[in-house]
Structures are given as C-alpha cells and as structure tokens.
Amino acid sequence: MEKRTEIGEVGEFGLINHIASKFTQKQDWTDLGIGDDTAVLDPKGNKVVTTTELFIEGVHFDLGYTPLQHLGFKVVSVVLSDIAAMNAIPAQITIGLGLSNRFSVESVDALYEGIQLACEEYKVDLVGGDTTSSPQGLIISMTATGVVEADKLVQRGTAKPNDVLCVTGDLGAALMGLHSLEREKQVFLANPDMKPELEGKSYVVLRQLKPMARFDMIHEFRDVGVVPTSMIDCSDGLASEIIHLCNASGLGARIFEKNIPIDDETYLAATEFNVSPLTAALNGGEDYELVFTVSQEDFPKVEKIADVTAIGYMTNIGNERVMVMKSDAIVDLTAPGFGKQ
Ligand code: ADP
Ligand code: MG
Numbered sequence: 001m002e003k004r005t006e007i008g009e010v011g012e013f014g015l016i017n018h019i020a021s022k023f024t025q026k027q028d029w030t031d032l033g034i035g036d037d038t039a040v041l042d043p044k045g046n047k048v049v050t051t052t053e054l055f056i057e058g059v060h061f062d063l064g065y066t067p068l069q070h071l072g073f074k075v076v077s078v079v080l081s082d083i084a085a086m087n088a089i090p091a092q093i094t095i096g097l098g099l100s101n102r103f104s105v106e107s108v109d110a111l112y113e114g115i116q117l118a119c120e121e122y123k124v125d126l127v128g129g130d131t132t133s134s135p136q137g138l139i140i141s142m143t144a145t146g147v148v149e150a151d152k153l154v155q156r157g158t159a160k161p162n163d164v165l166c167v168t169g170d171l172g173a174a175l176m177g178l179h180s181l182e183r184e185k186q187v188f189l190a191n192p193d194m195k196p197e198l199e200g201k202s203y204v205v206l207r208q209l210k211p212m213a214r215f216d217m218i219h220e221f222r223d224v225g226v227v228p229t230s231m232i233d234c235s236d237g238l239a240s241e242i243i244h245l246c247n248a249s250g251l252g253a254r255i256f257e258k259n260i261p262i263d264d265e266t267y268l269a270a271t272e273f274n275v276s277p278l279t280a281a282l283n284g285g286e287d288y289e290l291v292f293t294v295s296q297e298d299f300p301k302v303e304k305i306a307d308v309t310a311i312g313y314m315t316n317i318g319n320e321r322v323m324v325m326k327s328d329a330i331v332d333l334t335a336p337g338f339g340k341q
Contacts, residue, residue: 005105012131015105019112023119023126027091029147030125039127041092046147049088053079057137065181068107070209071140072114073121078235079142080122080213081288085233087154087218088146090122095129098139111140122215152227154292157248159230161316163293165245165253166308168217170261171238172277175284176269177201177208183273203265211288217305224301231292237283240335241291243321245314252320255312255333282323283335 007015020034032040041048055061055075063071076093083090095115099108119126124144180201187194198205213233221228230249232241238260242253262277270277293314294302302308312323321333 003106006101007099007103007105007108010105015108016129016131018105019108020126022112022116025125026119026123027125030092030127033125033127034129039092039094041127041145043147047088047150047153048145048147049083049086049153050143050145051079051082052141052143053082055140055142057139062185063138065185066209068110069114069117072111072116073118073210074114075140075142076115076118076122076124076144077211077213077288079144080118080124080146080215081211081233081235083144083146084213084215084218085154085231085290086146086148087152087221087228087231088148089218090124090144090146090213090215092125092127092145093119094127094143096139096141096143097129097131098134098137099131100134100136100138103138122213152222154228154231155248156230156232156245157250159245159249159251159293159314160295161251161314163229163295163314164299164302164310165242165255165291165293165312165314166302166310167234167238167261167289167291168214168307168309169287169289170263170266171234171282171287171289172262172270172280172284173204173207173266174211174286174288175208175280176266176273176275177204177206178286179273179275180205180269181208200265201269203263204269208286211286213288214290217290217307220305221302224305226294226298226301228292228294228302231290234287234289234291235285237281237285237335238291239282239321239333240285242333243335245291245293246318246321249314250318252315252317253312253322253333254315254320255323257323257325259309259311261309261311282333 029042080090184196
C-alpha cells in the first residue's frame with residue numbers, strides 16, 4: 001500500500017512549509033513570496049493584470065479520471081490563459097485549497113507536483129495561498145497576476161469593423177478528450193479489469209488533461225511587432241467567445257466554416273462519439289486557444305505565425321454573428337454552452 005500521511009500529523013504550517021520548500025523564485029518583481037502575511041510585488045511601472053478561477057470537485061473536475069498531477073498543471077494553465085488573453089506576461093500565482101479528510105499529505109504533494117511543473121513551464125512564482133478543511137471534496141481557487149506595458153494591453157471590446165478574426169491552434173479536441181475519458185470511466189466502473197481503450201486518442205486526451213496557455217503566441221505577437229485589436233481565450237467554445245468579442249466591441253462578426261481549424265484526431269473521435277466536429281469546435285470549450293482580431297494592415301505579419309488561422313472578420317452590423325457554411329448557407333452563431341461552468 002502507498003504511504004499515507006494524515007495532514008493532521010504535519011499540521012497546517014508543516015504542510016505549507018513542506019509545499020513552499022519545493023518552489024524557487026523566477027520573477028525579479030516578486031519582492032516577497034510565501035511566509036509573511038502577504039506577498040509583495042513590484043511591477044516597476046508596468047500595468048498589473050490579475051484574475052481568479054474557482055474549481056470544485058464534481059463540478060469542474062472528476063478525480064475518477066483526472067490524475068492529481070494533471071489537475072495541478074491544468075488549474076494553473078486555465079487561470080494563466082486569461083492572463084495571456086490580455087496580451088500580458090504571467091508572473092505570480094496564489095492558491096486557495098479546501099481539503100476534505102480524504103486528502104493526505106501525499107495527495108497534496110501530487111497536486112503540487114503538477115503546479116510546480118506549470119510554474120517551471122510558465123516561469124511563474126507561487127507566492128501564497130490559504131489552506132483550509134472542506135466538508136466534502138477538493139476545492140481549488142487559483143489567482144494569477146501578470147504584467148503588460150500599457151500600450152500592449154488588449155481588451156475584448158476594442159475590435160474595429162473589417163478587422164481579421166483569428167484563432168490559434170485547433171478547436172474541439174478537449175471535448176473529445178473528455179468524452180473519451182468519461183467512456184473509459186464508465187467501462188472501468190462496470191468492469192475494473194477492462195483495459196482502457198484510449199488508442200488513437202492521445203492528442204484529444206492530452207488536450208483535456210494538460211491544456212497549455214498560449215504564451216508562445218503572446219511572444220510571437222511581440223516578435224512580429226503586432227498588438228491584436230481585441231482578444232479573448234477560448235474556454236467555453238468558439239461561438240461563445242466570438243459573441244463576447246462582438247458584444248464588448250459593439251460589432252458583428254462573420255466566420256467561415258471551411259476555415260475553422262479542427263485536428264484529424266478530433267474528427268475521428270467526433271465520428272466515433274456521434275458528435276458533429278463543428279459543434280465540438282463551436283461549443284465544446286476547454287481548448288484554451290486565443291481568439292483575437294488584428295487590423296487588415298497588421299494581418300500579413302500575423303499570418304506568418306505558424307498555428308494562427310484567419311476564420312473571418314468583424315462587421316459593423318451590430319447584431320450579426322454568423323457563419324458561412326461550406327454549402328454557402330448562412331447560419332447564426334449560438335452559444336448553447338451559456339450557463340455551464
Ligand atoms: P494567515 O493566517 O495570515 O492567513 P497562513 O498560515 O494561511 O497565514 O499562511 C502563511 C503563509 O503561507 C502565507 O504566505 C500564505 O500566503 C502561504 N500559504 C498558505 N496556504 C498556502 C498554500 N496552500 N499554498 C501556498 N502558499 C500557502
Ligand atoms: Mg490563511
């Protein structure tokens with residue numbers, strides 16, 4: 001049997017010291033990290049962006065198929081994706097933890113292993129948090145900060161008519177990964193001796209379990225000298241994010257079905273699960289790609305970036321949010337995912 005140390009044995013402070021000892025500082029504007037009443041940050045004249053995401057077991061994640069290490073990495077990616085969507089560079093995170101007595105020191109260690117890996121990947125400092133007991137299940141609150149020069153900050157509401165609407169990467173894979181994992185969980189519950197059937201699903205499963213915030217794109221924008229005119233990250237599905245950009249900018253948008261990037265593995269999995277790949281891309285969510293607009297003038301520079309796809313353009317018809325199908329039919333973009341977590 002694996003070793004199990006009760007949190008009560010080491011105590012809350014013992015646990016915090018144990019966690020803190022594994023992390024090293026990476027950002028020169030983190031003046032003070034874990035240990036005092038608060039962390040101290042010195043942004044040196046830059047704009048600071050900050051945001052929080054809350055994750056509740058049974059609502060946002062299922063430990064039945066999510067290893068704790070992956071969960072740790074994912075919660076950091078999810079909160080940092082919002083920092084990327086402001087065109088900012090991430091720097092610090094704090095984490096609030098609610099732990100039921102099901103969780104041992106070893107399981108907290110597994111979660112922090114993933115968090116630590118993410119801190120290395122994104123070069124961010126863990127500068128604080130709070131630890132408390134939860135009557136049931138695991139609760140994780142993640143806060144992140146980042147910096148951006150005032151002239152590079154990108155909001156949702158600043159797109160202009162005729163700007164080119166672009167996305168990074170491909171869409172719909174995370175939902176297919178979720179379907180694959182949920183099917184395996186049901187198979188396992190019915191017969192624990194069954195071997196998992198995840199062959200041919202490695203990409204979609206990875207997209208679900210270990211999403212990446214696209215700071216590679218934020219660096220590309222700086223390298224080519226372009227500031228997008230508006231941006232949002234794709235957490236709820238492309239349709240919903242485009243509607244947010246349109247609402248915030250007071251504009252319409254027109255996209256083209258034939259341009260929506262969908263990976264081959266996503267197509268195959270969608271066929272297997274009887275889901276339309278297009279619906280997965282438009283309404284699936286959890287892909288954490290960036291959806292952004294650039295001026296026509298800047299588009300040639302952005303077009304050269306690998307992994308960027310132009311999918312349409314902004315219009316000055318305020319209530320237009322449409323997709324031109326391969327058949328030339330024009331359909332309204334809707335976000336049935338609205339209201340889900
Ligand atoms: P306080 O009683 O002032 O809230 P705590 O004992 O909760 O202080 O926290 C002590 C230090 O440890 C603080 O710097 C806090 O930010 C940090 N900390 C607490 N819990 C965590 C955690 N789960 N992960 C990382 N840092 C934590
Ligand atoms: Mg506290």
